[in-house]
Amino acid sequence: MTKNNELSLEKREELISLLKDRFEKNTERHQGLDWDKIEAKLEADPNRLWSLNQMEETGGEPDVVGFDENTKAYLFFDCSAESPKGRRSVCYDREALESRKKHKPENTAVDMAADMGIELLTEEEYRELQKLGEFDKKTSSWVKTPEKIRNRGGAIFCDRRYDTVFTYHNGADSYYAARGFRGSCRV
Structure with a gap:
């Protein structure tokens, strides 16, 4: 990934809002996880936001599906009904x-x-x-x-x-x- 893979502030806010909405509509995918903690990690990592935006733009509908205790990372998978x-x-x-x-x-x-x-x-x-x-x-x-x-x-x-x-x-x-x-x- 190159350094210029960064979203505008408006696009970041739009993506985070979309991800939050999807998170709230699909609680069965991530029981016990706290959106506020996820959002804080998203805001701290513009490169990961850019990658999630790429997933979204290609039809993947990324959503949180878990948390890795070893790496302290949230896992997002493509959750579109069909292959993106x-x-x-x-x-x-x-x-x-x-x-x-x-x-x-x-x-x-x-x-x-x-x-x-x-x-x-x-x-x-x-x-x-x-x-x-x-x-x-x-x-x-x-x-x-x-x-x-x-x-x-x-x-x-x-x-x-x-x-x-x-x-x-x-x-x-x-x-x-x-x-x-x-x-x-x-x-």
Whole structure:
């Protein structure tokens, strides 16, 4: 992230208001957490606010889903019902993109996440998210792929079908209009 990834005061206030509203409407996602403490951390970290704004602008609808006692960070995950619209039709990573001979997508999940200052959800985080609601009933989301799978040309993605969360594999160079990625941001 570069130093100029900072929001205007007006945009920061607008984003914090939006996040507070979402926090209050979805209390089941973050029981026992205090918005005032979260807001104080948000206001103290303009870079994280910028990343959360990127999540919002690409359709992720970020919300607080937990607190990490070890790092004292609040966890925000993309909580949009379907994989964020502004992050679909991407292959998994740069190596996969460069290996395609034809019909290359415009970007990759890994590159987009890095540019936004966020991380792809892991499979475990994705499953935790699904305990908080029903997500990706029509779409799917790339998740962080273990090296042993990626080294063989594959990548993994998840979705929810038949009231069950599934993990699948695909070639890392594949991309589909209904597959994007979900991210996390620690504040």
